[in-house]
Amino acid sequence: MLLVLLAAVAGLSAWAWLHERAPRQPAHTHTELPAARVNVNSAGETELSALPGIGERKAQRIIEARKHAPIRSLDELAAAAGGIPRKDLDRMAEFVVFTSE
Numbered sequence: 001m002l003l004v005l006l007a008a009v010a011g012l013s014a015w016a017w018l019h020e021r022a023p024r025q026p027a028h029t030h031t032e033l034p035a036a037r038v039n040v041n042s043a044g045e046t047e048l049s050a051l052p053g054i055g056e057r058k059a060q061r062i063i064e065a066r067k068h069a070p071i072r073s074l075d076e077l078a079a080a081a082g083g084i085p086r087k088d089l090d091r092m093a094e095f096v097v098f099t100s101e
Contacts (some may be wrong), residue, residue: 040077041070046075051095053079053088070100 038047040062048059058081064095065071065080078084 053084
């Protein structure tokens with residue numbers, strides 16, 4: 001009985017040691033952030049979709065909304081897109097500008 005218990009403990013210890021050393025994959029991946037600033041009021045769908053929290057549909061909403069009035073802030077951008085999580089707004093803040101043309 002003692003030998004079985006010792007073998008089980010040794011097996012679990014070996015498994016834990018090997019598991020710690022295994023390379024880990026990230027839980028999720030993020031899209032690459034744009035290399036340059038994106039002007040929200042003139043960017044196309046592709047540039048807008050590169051921003052965190054903005055996919056194809058939200059990019060289309062932004063493009064439609066800016067036809068009526070220029071977007072001047074992150075909050076207006078979130079409203080135009082139909083909602084963008086605050087964490088994504090914070091991540092994109094340094095990558096967007098709001099100049100009108």
